[in-house]
Amino acid sequence: MCGIIACRTHAPAVDYLLVALRRLEYRGYDSVGVAVKTTGGQVVRIRTVERIDALDRAIRGGTGYELDRVGIGHTRWATHGPATEANAHPHTDCTGRISLVHNGIIENAHELRQALSISGHHFATGVDSEVLCHLIEDCLTISGDLLCAVQAALASIEGSWAIAVLEERTGRVVVAANGSPLLVARTEHGDFAASDIAAIAEWTDDFTVLGDGDVIELSVSSAGQSAGKNGRKPVVRQCIWRNGEDGLNGHADFMAKEIDEQPTAVSRVLDELGPNIANGRLWHSLGLAPFNRLQVIGCGTSLNAGQVICNLLRRVGGVPASFSVASESAGEIVEPGALCLAISQSGETSDVLNAIVSRRAVDPAMLALTNNPHSTLARRADAVVNCLAGPEIGVAATKTFVCQVVAGVAVMVSALAANGCLGRSAANRLVDDLRRIPAQLSSAGTVAKCLVPPIAEELADAPGFIFIARGTGIPYAAEGALKLKELSYRWAEHYPAGELKHGPLALISSGTPVVVVDNADSKLANNIAEVQARGGRIISVGSLGSTVPVTGELSAPWGPIETIVPLQILARNLALFLGFDVDKPRNLAKSVTVE
Template identity: 65%
Template sequence: MCGIIACRTESPAIDYLLTALGRLEYRGYDSAGVAVQTVDGTVARLRTVDRIGALRAAVTAWAGGHFGNVGVGHTRWATHGSVSVVNAHPHTDCSGQISLVHNGIIENADDLRTALTASGHEFHSSVDSEVICHLIEDQLKISADLLEAVQASLLALDGSWALAVLEECSGRIVVAARRSPLLVAHTPVGQFAASDITAIAEWVDEFRVLEDGDVVELTDSGDSADGAAPALARCVWRSNDSELSGYVDYMAKEIDEQPAAAARLIDEVAGGIANGKLWADLGLAPFERLQVLACGTSLNAGHVIGNLVRRLGGLPASFIVASEAAGEIVEPHTLCLAISQSGETADVLAAVEHRTPAESVLALTNNSHSTLARRADAYLTCAAGPEIGVAATKTFVCQVIAGAALMISALVAVDRIAAADARTFVDDLRRLPDQLDAACVIAKYEVPRVTEELSSAAGFIFMGRGSGVPYAAEGALKLKELTYRWAEHYPAGELKHGPLALIGPGTPVVVVDNAEPRLAANVAEVTARGALVIRIGPAGSTIPVVTHPVAPWGPLESVIPMQILARSLGLALGWDVDKPRNLAKSVTVE
């Protein structure tokens, strides 16, 4: 959620810090701050509760010594303590020698704060991160070496952390990670540590992902580590991947990128579907049942994938909200499909950590270097590329495609479906990019016709049947995220069992029409009660984007008009569609 950047560079560090923080802003944006060593050896600490633009203004207005080549920065999404300047990172110790930025949760922070206060330490914030500063301050009295002091301080902590510590007197930076992502990179322009590769992709060709327990110092010759250095990984994302490129917001750009992202992914996986190779290459044991473990949009994608396994393969599939996974009974020969866009979703990681020997874990993520990918028995990337908008768009589409391709391959490998049938599904997949592109064109023309009529609606119902239900769920989620209006989804047959009471004259009802025969009767029920029906389906619908026959993964094209509808309404209501309130892209706390 929060974002970290630390650097030791050849030219002034502030330029790199501000650029990186701008790229990290989507992860957390309640506040932001930097601590930068100046040429006279002091540290300038600047913080704001506004966006990165306000921090840039504070830097421009700085009247102190010239900024030097060492610094740390942070964007915060509040978990402990209110949104205020004193709670913004970087935090410091009593002496002012330590400036620290931290992602994660210190679970024993209250006990540590009580003990540190009793021993004479003064706290200036209400956040858990500040206790680490004072622990390091005490350890520096025992050992003058910053690396050793940080190592010793971490022994007292319970919880998760990715942190960077800047020492004023020496200009040294030490970083550490446990159950929270952090990577380090040595580049021609300097040394970096960051919580997300997108922050530093402009300058990086290779990087190292820190393992749990790693403590590393950024040095002019690279990085010095406590223990063995993590393995190098290549950076495949470039800074221009996260540029607006002429769009007014990232969501518009990422909606338009979906056909190309789908085509790229299908080209990568298509050759291994009908022969079972995509599954066989993962080296996992055959499974007799599927358990989907995910949150939010990823859970909606998981429902699509699980429904496909049930309908094509006749295998049972269950769906677990990751935050509620404790106590789940897992039967033998279960494959756990753990889905997370970032691969750092704390609820998913916690559930995977407590898995049983009865299940294999397969990660489906957009980040092959993530914690989830490393902890799973195998992983498959959905290869969507960088996604900056908080509300997921192309990652959902790519999760569905990657998951469907893999499950069809697995069902071929265990003789649940014939290779000839699988080849037909591959042909269907290859048609998807054109179908998504056509859906974009049609939706951009049709959605504005209904947006004005819907802008005053207090709430929305989304409904579908069968393979359309997960798409109705995703459409409702998008509308909630971007408009701050209530929106609920239901299997259409459930309306008469209670939710029909919500329908009155003018109530917007978005119907995902996958040509399920019983759906027409449900549409008639809401129409008779005065609902304003927006039907997303075949020719003749309000928004005619769904092709027939519907593929085993359901009407994937339907998600695009619902994304455009949510964005259009959000903009009409004056909201920032890239950064919806109270939400963050990578949810790294439970």
């Protein structure tokens, strides 16, 4: 969610801060701010609850100071306290000597705030992050050294953090991480710290990820080189983003671009993984033991992708498979011989990270499926599969969903082949079917762009939607409903079609839109008839004869993946017709790092 950038550069820092903050917009935010050292030695803070364009205008309009080459910046998604300018980062201490940006949660903030207030500190906000500023202020009074002060202050903290601290008098910048991602990089432009490689990908190919407990000064002599706690030296990693990948390239918005990128993204996954699926080498390369059941953990879109993967494993391999909402999975029983598949696009999803902690006590094999192989989740798992979607700027997931599905299916087919549960010829047929998906997605997009926009306009006044499906179509109905909710702010619920008569039919009246994901299940016709008998408006997506025909006669064991494209286009067009920003839906963030 929140984004951090800190830099010591050879040119004015604000030029880099603004670029980096724009690259962090995709994570979602409701306020943004910077603290920049001036040539006169002061630090100025500029914050706003508007977009980064407003911050840019405020800075370019003149601060009254000449800005120097050191600064920190932050995009905030409110958790403690509403989205106000006062609550926006960077925060400061009583003296103004310390400016700080923080991602994470200070769990003992209330107790620390009370103690600090008693000792004479005055707080400007109710934000937990401000407590850190005052702790560092006290420790700095004792040690006189910023690095030592930050280390001492963090010893009192319970929770998670990625922080960047700017000291006014010296212009020093210290960064630290624990349970929240932060990376550092040395470049020809200067030294950087960021919560996401996207922020600085334009200026570097190499970076180091801070480990839990690391505290490093961002300086010419230490960026990317200082050892963390226990004398451990961070590993230099290669950037997986490339400059130019995150432009609109002629599209109206990032969601449109990323919908169109899905065939190419899936082709990339299959080019990387495909040759080693049927022969079992993909599975063997992970170094994991055979398993006799699968437990998937995820949230939102990732959980929907996990449900598809479970369906495949059950139907093709006869292997028991279950999926759990990460935020509700604490205390679940991990059965012997289970493989835990943790799915997160960012690899920093707090609910998923917390869910795997309880499983570590039982010590099942842990496989991560993520779009960020350098993430916290990837580092904590026994093995990791990169879903290879590339940069996804729109907050609502599109290509990351289909890439998670295809990468996850590929791994499970390879596991079945490696463990003797699936013959080579059957595995090869499944791989051939997987290789048809890019063309299927492309064809679905062509059909949907013609048929869906007028349907979206007709349904613009509908207060809510019901999505139904059977069998392998259910996860796609769930994802379609989620997309519509996220973007149009209309209620949308999905149900197994057979459940309509057990309650949801009460919601159907004349004109109620019911979106049917049609995977050619023979029983769907009866469910559609039930809706039509009550005056519901059917919009079917799937096989020949549907309102939006995008699939063939037979459904693959991973379900009608092509149907997700018209469902994404429906959500996007409805939102645009209603005047909403499809790339930055309200109240949502790309990387959800709080519980």
